[in-house]
Amino acid sequence: MAGSMAGSMARAALRRAAIGRRLPRPPALGGRAAAAGWSGPAAGGAVQYCAELVRKRDYEGFLCSLLLPVESRTSAFALRAFNVELAQIKDSITQKTTGLMRMQFWRDAVEDIYSDNPPHQPVATELWRAVKRHNLTKRWFMKIIDEREKNLDDRAYRNIQELETYAENTQSALLYLTLETLGVRDIHADHAASHIGKAQGIVTCLRATPYHCTRQKVFLPMDICMLHGVSQEDFIRGKQEKNVRDVIYDIASQAHIHLEHARSFSKKVPVKAYPAFFCTVALDDYLHNMRKVDFNIFHPSLQKKSTLLPLYLYIRSWKKTY
Template sequence: MPDLPRLSYCAALARRHDPDRYAAALFAPPARRETLFALLAFNHEVAKTAEVVSEPLLGQIRLQWWEEALEALFAGRARGHEVLEALAPAIAAGGLPRAAFARILEARRGDLEPGPPPDLDSLERYCDDSSAALLELELAALGAEDEGARLAARQLGIAWALVGLLRALPFHARLKRLYLPGDHLAAAGVAPEQVFAFAPSEALSGVVMRIAGRAAERLAEAEPAVRRLPRQARAPLLIAAPARRYLRRLAAAGYDPFDPAVAADLPQRAWLMAWALATRRC
């Protein structure tokens, strides 16, 4: 177990809102952790947009502010915000790909659109542009920027996002948001209104099972690329360990997304990650 750092603003934000990724970041070299915390804090700030605005236009304005703030940051001008100030050194050093930030912002604009993704390919593109792009930034912060690192980020990032969206289904249902593929729902005869009414069914569980199966496939596909990365760059990828545990919980719940065990916290996450690192599972 790595020593717990003295928490900065970004570290505290990450620990509170993104505990799995925060725990993974603790396994990174100490000199690089604050950059990882800053990336996680940035991701939280933009990911919550659809939850904190009362209408899509306000969300677009909020994301436009972040886009312009990043443009200024890449030009060497930091606006007065704790997250931007924390990102400034890594961006100034040229270690973070600008395109990955743009992908994340574009994905969050998609959160403001009504309706579920039309199909699984669309859902995976969203996961790629949000979760995988964040992993790409984290790996770049650790010096892993080659094609192998991008492949590991893509496969594992998509898997992590799929698992997270299934676990967050009740939360999103309260907001009348749905991330299950529309064609899968239609084929199973599940209307969005049923999900918003928290109505479990065998049909809905079947859809969840298929998405969970795809997440498991992505996890398996990521393993070879993850193992080829140097040990010091693997910390962000340790989220694969809790992802596997969450998938087992889903299976034990019969793929009922409304079972409280599915979204329950995972206190032993750090131990799972330490075991995965020691056994080269990640």
């Protein structure tokens, strides 16, 4: 009960901190986008569509976005909605060909966005606005699409470095774009984003493991599994022996190392960049909870939403640290 009340109070505090949670209406569309049918009110609908998609599919990212400055928030929702759209492709297809077609849609959409001709799709419309507002770098969008396309193959990562590469080209690239919405273009901030994105990718892989196992799939790095003599079948059967937990410990430790490295030079990172890195709160929370259950990836407590996460986020934002 106490945790629930604290969570409710923290969510209310987040709403107060996120001044203007009723997202500001973007500037009126012009040119080909307007001709395609997006008027002012419809564009407002696109803003709400992105925010709602992120709230439903990336709740932690939604909370983090609420803590961004108001001039960056709608753009952050668009970026995260774009990420959600791409992430959903793999789980929603039965044939790789279909996934390739959907990835190509987004590749073409980004090209059209940078040609001032966004497709008649709410996320693409808001991305176009974000690009216009913040002069976002095109190659980060393309890296995310290319890497997620490669990942359509249902196979485990060969080693931890392959997982880190995937994380760098997806999660880190998303953070680079978020930094640009904050007006931050700084080598130290980018360095921190690189390590935090890798930690995010590793933790995401761990968190998704029980779900993937129910579908008879395991994507954990094969080199670490082989090191401890663990097979994919061991995970699919939900085994909890020490060698299985040792695999999880090694992978989780790599995420922790990246977080510590990102923080080791925090004094060189502009304070203006810190809001982009509040995702570390959720990563810390998950890794802490994993230690409490001795790295049993299948423990039910790890599948529950953290009711205190809004409070932890609010405290971190108040302290202005990452």
